[in-house]
Amino acid sequence: MASAESHQGTAPRAGQPHIVIIGCGFGGLETAKALAGEAVSVTLIDRTNHHLFQPLLYQVATAGLSAPSIAAPTRHLFRDQANLTTLMGEVTHIDLAARTVALRSGQVLPYDRLVVAAGATHSYFGHDDWAAHAPGLKTLEDAFEIRRRILLAFEAAEREEDPVRRAALMNFVVIGAGPTGVEMAGTMAEIARHTLPGEFRRIDPAQARVMLVEGGPRVLLAMPDELSEKARQQLEKLGVEVRLNARVTGIDAGGLWIESATGQPAPDLARHRIESGCMVWAAGVAASPLGRLLAAQLPEGDALIDRAGRVKVTPELTLPGHPEVAVVGDLAAAMSHVPGKEPRPVPGVSPGAKQMGRCVAANIRRTLRGEPVQAFRYSDYGNLATIGRNAAVVDLATPMGHWRFSGYFAWLFWLFAHVYFLIGFRNRTVVMIDWASAYFSFQRQARVVAGGEPAAHPDA
Amino acid sequence: MASAESHQGTAPRAGQPHIVIIGCGFGGLETAKALAGEAVSVTLIDRTNHHLFQPLLYQVATAGLSAPSIAAPTRHLFRDQANLTTLMGEVTHIDLAARTVALRSGQVLPYDRLVVAAGATHSYFGHDDWAAHAPGLKTLEDAFEIRRRILLAFEAAEREEDPVRRAALMNFVVIGAGPTGVEMAGTMAEIARHTLPGEFRRIDPAQARVMLVEGGPRVLLAMPDELSEKARQQLEKLGVEVRLNARVTGIDAGGLWIESATGQPAPDLARHRIESGCMVWAAGVAASPLGRLLAAQLPEGDALIDRAGRVKVTPELTLPGHPEVAVVGDLAAAMSHVPGKEPRPVPGVSPGAKQMGRCVAANIRRTLRGEPVQAFRYSDYGNLATIGRNAAVVDLATPMGHWRFSGYFAWLFWLFAHVYFLIGFRNRTVVMIDWASAYFSFQRQARVVAGGEPAAHPDA
Numbered sequence: 012m013a014s015a016e017s018h019q020g021t022a023p024r025a026g027q028p029h030i031v032i033i034g035c036g037f038g039g040l041e042t043a044k045a046l047a048g049e050a051v052s053v054t055l056i057d058r059t060n061h062h063l064f065q066p067l068l069y070q071v072a073t074a075g076l077s078a079p080s081i082a083a084p085t086r087h088l089f090r091d092q093a094n095l096t097t098l099m100g101e102v103t104h105i106d107l108a109a110r111t112v113a114l115r116s117g118q119v120l121p122y123d124r125l126v127v128a129a130g131a132t133h134s135y136f137g138h139d140d141w142a143a144h145a146p147g148l149k150t151l152e153d154a155f156e157i158r159r160r161i162l163l164a165f166e167a168a169e170r171e172e173d174p175v176r177r178a179a180l181m182n183f184v185v186i187g188a189g190p191t192g193v194e195m196a197g198t199m200a201e202i203a204r205h206t207l208p209g210e211f212r213r214i215d216p217a218q219a220r221v222m223l224v225e226g227g228p229r230v231l232l233a234m235p236d237e238l239s240e241k242a243r244q245q246l247e248k249l250g251v252e253v254r255l256n257a258r259v260t261g262i263d264a265g266g267l268w269i270e271s272a273t274g275q276p277a278p279d280l281a282r283h284r285i286e287s288g289c290m291v292w293a294a295g296v297a298a299s300p301l302g303r304l305l306a307a308q309l310p311e312g313d314a315l316i317d318r319a320g321r322v323k324v325t326p327e328l329t330l331p332g333h334p335e336v337a338v339v340g341d342l343a344a345a346m347s348h349v350p351g352k353e354p355r356p357v358p359g360v361s362p363g364a365k366q367m368g369r370c371v372a373a374n375i376r377r378t379l380r381g382e383p384v385q386a387f388r389y390s391d392y393g394n395l396a397t398i399g400r401n402a403a404v405v406d407l408a409t410p411m412g413h414w415r416f417s418g419y420f421a422w423l424f425w426l427f428a429h430v431y432f433l434i435g436f437r438n439r440t441v442v443m444i445d446w447a448s449a450y451f452s453f454q455r456q457a458r459v460v461a462g463g464e465p466a467a468h469p470d471a
Numbered sequence: 472m473a474s475a476e477s478h479q480g481t482a483p484r485a486g487q488p489h490i491v492i493i494g495c496g497f498g499g500l501e502t503a504k505a506l507a508g509e510a511v512s513v514t515l516i517d518r519t520n521h522h523l524f525q526p527l528l529y530q531v532a533t534a535g536l537s538a539p540s541i542a543a544p545t546r547h548l549f550r551d552q553a554n555l556t557t558l559m560g561e562v563t564h565i566d567l568a569a570r571t572v573a574l575r576s577g578q579v580l581p582y583d584r585l586v587v588a589a590g591a592t593h594s595y596f597g598h599d600d601w602a603a604h605a606p607g608l609k610t611l612e613d614a615f616e617i618r619r620r621i622l623l624a625f626e627a628a629e630r631e632e633d634p635v636r637r638a639a640l641m642n643f644v645v646i647g648a649g650p651t652g653v654e655m656a657g658t659m660a661e662i663a664r665h666t667l668p669g670e671f672r673r674i675d676p677a678q679a680r681v682m683l684v685e686g687g688p689r690v691l692l693a694m695p696d697e698l699s700e701k702a703r704q705q706l707e708k709l710g711v712e713v714r715l716n717a718r719v720t721g722i723d724a725g726g727l728w729i730e731s732a733t734g735q736p737a738p739d740l741a742r743h744r745i746e747s748g749c750m751v752w753a754a755g756v757a758a759s760p761l762g763r764l765l766a767a768q769l770p771e772g773d774a775l776i777d778r779a780g781r782v783k784v785t786p787e788l789t790l791p792g793h794p795e796v797a798v799v800g801d802l803a804a805a806m807s808h809v810p811g812k813e814p815r816p817v818p819g820v821s822p823g824a825k826q827m828g829r830c831v832a833a834n835i836r837r838t839l840r841g842e843p844v845q846a847f848r849y850s851d852y853g854n855l856a857t858i859g860r861n862a863a864v865v866d867l868a869t870p871m872g873h874w875r876f877s878g879y880f881a882w883l884f885w886l887f888a889h890v891y892f893l894i895g896f897r898n899r900t901v902v903m904i905d906w907a908s909a910y911f912s913f914q915r916q917a918r919v920v921a922g923g924e925p926a927a928h929p930d931a
Contacts, residue, residue: 060623083919096673098630116630118632150921457538459542
């Protein structure tokens with residue numbers, strides 16, 4: 012019979028501004044943390060019960076780490092922040108005029124300040140039917156599904172008697188050569204070449220083909236040319252077939268169609284078919300539909316939404332005309348404002364989301380104290396991407412210019428950077444054990460698929 | 472274009488007896504291991520891709536361990552056993568006359584020797600509709616589902632505004648007080664009392680009620696009276712309400728109906744309703760349907776099947792009239808044969824399954840060498856059950872009689888016995904870290920639920 016006020020006596024507390032944060036990715040988490048100790052009451056709403064350390068999600072998908080190693084219960088992360096309430100639920104509506112947020116459960120929460128950090132999901136460029144055949148990688152569920160498909164493709168190949176179908180089952184295709192696509196392809200090649208050989212009796216997993224299909228002219232488009240080229244070389248050394256300028260025109264249960272993204276293909280090359288037992292979509296990202304829902308209530312309407320579905324925010328990361336509503340992270344088309352310089356777009360990386368969260372929290376504090384708010388300024392520390400065993404590229408922004416390196420030392424740098432940022436999770440020890448053991452044994456520790464029947468295969 | 476024979480050159484090899492093992496639980500695994508190095512070719516078929524260390528499955532269900540900690544890929548376990556092929560698939564038929572096994576994929580495998588180790592699943596005593604409301608705990612999927620329900624019941628309670636519904640959501644009911652039910656109830660009480668308090672703002676998780684409902688007169692019926700009583704006392708100390716002699720007569724989405732299993736209840740006590748947000752079924756076990764499928768092809772018919780659906784095997788653990796077909800583990804109603812003594816039934820515990828597996832493998836080896844087969848003899852080392860933090864009961868069979876103890880030292884004994892038997896899994900280190908950290912911090916490391924929407928709740 013505990014009532015809302017009886018035993019914990021926390022948010023929303025009468026008289027204190029009520030701040031609602033939607034989403035517990037890097038942006039929402041950082042906003043919430045930066046409000047600790049303030050005389051506000053904060054409600055943090057998320058669809059899941061955990062904060063996900065997304066940069067390592069591909070390790071869960073490729074059976075290197077277990078889910079709890081990269082996911083921490085939100086409620087536990089904030090147990091000591093007395094001004095914050097965690098609520099698990101899905102936001103179905105935001106009413107800017109009434110200043111309320113509605114949940115799928117029917118609950119309606121009033122807010123004084125709203126921070127929308129709902130992130131992004133996959134975009135199939137209008138081909139939503141492709142999702143069933145080539146899942147993307149954004150949530151733990153996605154990661155389990157991809158893990159299941161990779162491992163069960165080898166199991167199906169081992170069962171398969173027909174050599175043509177068997178070869179098709181062992182074609183793995185990753186679509187999109189951004190950081191996720193490159194990590195996935197590199198790690199899948201490692202699994203095929205190093206982890207599985209010796210365990211099968213009819214197939215040779217090392218014969219598996221891993222293809223990385225990219226519509227653009229190079230991999231890791233956000234990286235400088237030279238590092239893109241290094242990354243491509245390292246991918247090929249790991250055994251990945253990189254296909255650049257290749258546009259996907261169709262995906263079905265048994266494979267995909269690609270065509271040249273440049274020039275005029277000869278009629279017989281117009282559509283090229285690749286049979287595949289496991290396809291992963293790492294090509295398109297679309298911001299949460301909450302962006303359009305907000306824009307529809309503003310005079311600017313959809314003009315406020317960019318091509319990727321993101322909200323074009325003010326320099327202070329708020330909605331035009333609504334300084335009480337901020338948008339941060341992947342849902343925001345934000346600009347970095349350095350006095351005396353042209354505003355520059357903020358890249359969609361986790362440091363960007365975290366910095367936006369801290370900026371919004373700082374502006375909330377300033378408003379409470381009657382100080383003027385400040386524009387967002389992005390500090391760029393560079394960019395890094397891992398490719399696979401001993402392979403990574405690093406583009407480090409330093410006061411003395413950019414340091415660019417690749418290969419083993421870049422990989423070590425990537426490793427320690429990620430373990431460092433895992434601080435705050437219990438899991439650093441376990442992640443280190445798993446990685447050290449994976450590195451020396453070539454084994455992967457989470458090769459477990461719950462359930463039995465392969466559901467996602469051409470032969471199922 | 473690897474063909475069946477081309478690059479690994481293994482089972483089934485022409486001229487060697489082909490041994491098919493169905494199921495990779497303790498019985499099947501032990502049979503397979505004991506055939507290493509023999510001039511036979513072995514095919515090990517399992518519905519999943521892993522061997523599950525079932526005694527710790529309740530830890531996955533209660534968010535203490537992650538799945539890979541207690542599940543090892545079967546294929547990897549046997550990578551160095553050259554005479555063995557692993558096949559992931561579901562057996563849909565066994566033809567005793569033709570000596571073939573058919574898989575759902577359509578594949579048909581001939582065998583010279585067959586070992587059926589297909590285990591058991593939940594039995595709802597004819598009320599299969601109860602399964603949706605009170606899942607049982609046999610597979611990793613079951614464990615994830617139960618974990619989801621436990622954690623999301625607290626989340627739903629935190630969202631719930633109505634105090635009556637909120638209290639109902641925080642009623643946890645475990646049905647059946649065998650080892651699994653006792654472990655589940657004890658651990659759920661620990662979560663409510665020690666893990667979650669302080670993390671919620673509207674509810675007090677320590678107010679949650681955990682009920683253990685048992686139709687029989689005491690908990691842990693396989694244990695001696697005095698240890699049952701100790702276990703009950705320890706459960707109540709942990710905060711579990713133990714209801715003995717209580718028969719479940721109905722389960723729906725919102726709770727269950729129980730009535731007294733003894734005496735004549737007064738009309739108003741005939742059916743007693745308990746509202747609950749999370750129910751777990753640990754009451755009934757039924758052997759795999761493959762048992763009846765085998766019996767139907769024998770002159771004895773269903774007379775060969777006992778009340779629990781198990782196959783009454785010969786002293787050598789084979790089918791009457793079919794010495795080439797053995798049944799081991801939970802699917803076998805086996806007797807222990809000690810010369811000069813009355814045969815005694817073998818309990819359904821993992822040492823029993825493992826010993827049966829070794830006996831069947833030894834008899835296969837004897838047959839190959841022209842030696843006579845031997846009857847199964849069960850070595851009873853006793854029985855142990857854990858209840859929760861610092862609480863367990865141990866009934867140790869020693870040459871000097873039974874040693875019986877309970878409490879902290881029994882719990883330490885249980886702990887080390889289980890870690891010892893995890894040898895062969897990579898996961899001992901990780902399990903020890905998780906347990907040590909859980910013990911000292913009262914935290915549980917796997918409190919992660921994939922996906923969002925609570926699907927299994929009265930309010931969903």
